[in-house]
Amino acid sequence: MVSVKSIPSPVIAEERSHEADHPTSLVVRFGADQPLKLDCGVDLSPFQIAYQTYGTLNAGRSNAILVCHALTGDQHANNVHPVTGKSGWWDTMVGPGKPLDTSRYFIICPNVIGACMGSTGPASANPATGKPWGLDFPIITIPDMVRAQAMLLDRLGIDTLFSVVGGSMGGMQVLQWTAAYPERVFSALPIACATRHSAQNIAFHELGRQAVMADPDWRGGRYADFGLHPHRGLAVARMAAHITYLSGAALHRKFGRRMQDRELPTFSFDADFQVESYLRYQGSSFVQRFDANSYLYLTRAMDYFDIAADHNGVLAEAFRGIKTRFCVVSFTSDWLFPTSESRTLVHALNASSARVSFAEIETDRGHDAFLLDVPEFFDISRAFLHSAGKARGLGD
Amino acid sequence: MALADRTPQLPGIAPDHRSDYLLVAEMVASGSKVLDVGCGDGDLLQLLESHGIDGRGIELSREGVNRCVAKGLAVVQGDADTDLVNYPDDAFDYVILSQTLQATRQPKAVLENLLRIGRRAVVSFPNFGFWKMRLQLLIGGHMPRTENLPATWYDTPNIHFCTIKDFVQLCEAINVKMERAVALDNFGRPVPLNLPWWVWNMFGEQGVFLLSRGGKAR
Numbered sequence: 066m067v068s069v070k071s072i073p074s075p076v077i078a079e080e081r082s083h084e085a086d087h088p089t090s091l092v093v094r095f096g097a098d099q100p101l102k103l104d105c106g107v108d109l110s111p112f113q114i115a116y117q118t119y120g121t122l123n124a125g126r127s128n129a130i131l132v133c134h135a136l137t138g139d140q141h142a143n144n145v146h147p148v149t150g151k152s153g154w155w156d157t158m159v160g161p162g163k164p165l166d167t168s169r170y171f172i173i174c175p176n177v178i179g180a181c182m183g184s185t186g187p188a189s190a191n192p193a194t195g196k197p198w199g200l201d202f203p204i205i206t207i208p209d210m211v212r213a214q215a216m217l218l219d220r221l222g223i224d225t226l227f228s229v230v231g232g233s234m235g236g237m238q239v240l241q242w243t244a245a246y247p248e249r250v251f252s253a254l255p256i257a258c259a260t261r262h263s264a265q266n267i268a269f270h271e272l273g274r275q276a277v278m279a280d281p282d283w284r285g286g287r288y289a290d291f292g293l294h295p296h297r298g299l300a301v302a303r304m305a306a307h308i309t310y311l312s313g314a315a316l317h318r319k320f321g322r323r324m325q326d327r328e329l330p331t332f333s334f335d336a337d338f339q340v341e342s343y344l345r346y347q348g349s350s351f352v353q354r355f356d357a358n359s360y361l362y363l364t365r366a367m368d369y370f371d372i373a374a375d376h377n378g379v380l381a382e383a384f385r386g387i388k389t390r391f392c393v394v395s396f397t398s399d400w401l402f403p404t405s406e407s408r409t410l411v412h413a414l415n416a417s418s419a420r421v422s423f424a425e426i427e428t429d430r431g432h433d434a435f436l437l438d439v440p441e442f443f444d445i446s447r448a449f450l451h452s453a454g455k456a457r458g459l460g461d
Numbered sequence: 462m463a464l465a466d467r468t469p470q471l472p473g474i475a476p477d478h479r480s481d482y483l484l485v486a487e488m489v490a491s492g493s494k495v496l497d498v499g500c501g502d503g504d505l506l507q508l509l510e511s512h513g514i515d516g517r518g519i520e521l522s523r524e525g526v527n528r529c530v531a532k533g534l535a536v537v538q539g540d541a542d543t544d545l546v547n548y549p550d551d552a553f554d555y556v557i558l559s560q561t562l563q564a565t566r567q568p569k570a571v572l573e574n575l576l577r578i579g580r581r582a583v584v585s586f587p588n589f590g591f592w593k594m595r596l597q598l599l600i601g602g603h604m605p606r607t608e609n610l611p612a613t614w615y616d617t618p619n620i621h622f623c624t625i626k627d628f629v630q631l632c633e634a635i636n637v638k639m640e641r642a643v644a645l646d647n648f649g650r651p652v653p654l655n656l657p658w659w660v661w662n663m664f665g666e667q668g669v670f671l672l673s674r675g676g677k678a679r
Contacts, residue, residue: 412547423537452533
């Protein structure tokens with residue numbers, strides 16, 4: 066096992082578990098009369114969705130953009146995170162004058178079902194026991210997340226979204242939105258994603274899950290009952306996943322073979338190299354804010370995602386006759402969701418005669434590029450939303 | 462591959478639009494759905510959209526695609542030779558191939574695909590039978606280069622040059638109907654219609670054709 070230098074502080078761990086039921090954000094609760102019908106056959110009830118909003122909904126309710134977060138994201142896209150104290154995960158994209166311009170659009174960012182920042186998930190209290198659900202929580206899918214988001218919008222009185230935007234797992238939700246509720250989505254911006262999870266990606270997820278489950282503190286998923294958290298296993302999972310979010314070129318540019326605070330190798334298994342130190346930091350900071358069981362459930366949801374399979378194996382069927390305007394974005398150095406995946410999507414959209422733009426952005430920053438400062442990506446997102454806004458009558 | 466923006470102004474025509482673009486735009490009925498294959502920086506698509514046309518584009522170069530998308534155009538990165546097969550039959554009212562035919566690997570297959578995807582096609586291309594071209598080969602003894610086609614033979618993307626006459630023969634061979642044919646001289650002016658074909662083939666610097674599916678049985 067990796068030695069994680071900074072063992073999560075009990076205070077922060079407590080804050081995290083508190084957030085699962087009592088989020089520091091807006092929250093809507095759905096009672097017994099409004100269960101969430103899950104793909105696995107279970108009716109989840111009661112349940113809640115934590116969300117944040119930025120900007121102002123216009124009188125015509127026509128300027129709402131749903132932002133879908135990725136695997137380890139949450140609703141705090143554009144505000145200080147209540148657990149880590151860090152700035153919002155999509156501050157680069159969301160804000161006044163940013164591509165997702167909060168002076169023009171009303172941004173809604175919900176925490177997905179199964180996550181751990183306030184929407185119901187395995188870290189939430191099971192009403193039957195008063196203790197965290199753990200592995201008693203039903204398996205959820207990307208369509209389940211989207212179904213819950215649609216219920217949130219119903220509650221907010223928003224019939225049609227001006228746009229749905231998201232990268233990676235967020236992009237999967239974007240595609241699911243257009244396939245399940247095409248009439249509710251005026252435009253869609255799926256970024257660095259795919260219409261199904263590849264075998265390689267399922268393999269990486271399985272590696273992460275096995276790392277969590279191999280941690281003796283996991284206790285069959287019941288770690289909370291013992292006041293434990295399998296942070297060593299979860300940190301390893303995060304370290305492995307983090308490598309897949311970068312590119313070889315970016316890692317080499319950033320770290321090379323440079324040593325960490327030393328001139329010579331120590332001839333030990335200490336973190337001699339900067340890249341090791343960096344990965345250990347990524348692992349240890351992640352476990353402070355994320356629940357291990359949530360990681361299992363959300364990776365599983367991505368594994369099960371396959372839009373074509375839900376439409377008789379024909380991807381174009383999912384988008385037949387769709388009026389939604391699409392802008393598909395991929396990044397050249399993303400090997401987790403390579404451009405070829407986006408191209409498959411674009412071909413299907415073309416075959417459905419959808420209005421689609423497709424831009425591949427040149428960058429060496431890998432899958433994570435959608436979270437970073439990549440000006441060409443911002444320009445394209447801004448222009449796409451601007452022209453869709455004109456067509457929607459949002460004006461200049 | 463794009464022609465330089467040096468075409469003199471035609472009366473009553475905005476100076477920022479090339480005359481071949483205006484001619485193409487004139488051939489496309491407003492309100493129709495159009496695919497521009499090899500749309501470059503999207504200038505023609507923008508012109509068409511300003512005429513109320515639902516336009517889409519395919520462009521080979523990533524830079525071109527990104528500039529188009531940044532203009533709000535619906536453009537995807539793709540290759541005319543390999544990606545047209547992914548489009549269903551009758552997906553568009555018009556498919557445009559503007560100054561791109563000579564750069565494709567399989568011009569015949571591309572042309573057939575244009576008229577499978579679209580009910581009509583508009584094709585414009587530089588005429589290799591233009592007198593200046595002929596003169597350079599005849600007198601100069603070297604591959605022709607013009608202001609519009611400045612590339613040398615070894616670095617040109619244009620691998621399948623043809624004359625207007627060649628193109629007409631290809632249309633006949635694959636049973637494509639020519640609804641309109643216009644040759645533009647090197648000032649971007651139409652060569653008068655009443656003149657015979659050989660004059661067009663000599664004095665037309667480029668040809669612009671509106672095509673539809675032929676009715677003849679093979």
